[in-house]
Amino acid sequence: MWQDPIIKETRELRNQYAAQFNHDLDAIFEDIKKRQEKSKRKQVSFSPRKAVMIKKCA
Structure with missing residues (x-):
């Protein structure tokens, strides 16, 4: 299945940002x-x- 590289990068950045706060909303x-x-x-x-x-x- 084809994956959009921009979506993939955005999700990775979002996960990195959330990890800085231990995913604490x-x-x-x-x-x-x-x-x-x-x-x-x-x-x-x-x-x-x-x-x-x-x-x-x-």
């Missing part, structure tokens, strides 16, 4: 928050939208 989340605070980039947050109910067709 709380520690990873804290690191991401710290990186965002240091970043000079503007962060955008959108208001949540109302859920739309869809009628089922019989």
Whole structure:
């Protein structure tokens, strides 16, 4: 089966990053928050939208 080399590299990098924190999601989340605070980039947050109910067709 063919594997996309970009996907493979991305997964490897993600695993290396997670390994720095022993795959602890709380520690990873804290690191991401710290990186965002240091970043000079503007962060955008959108208001949540109302859920739309869809009628089922019989």
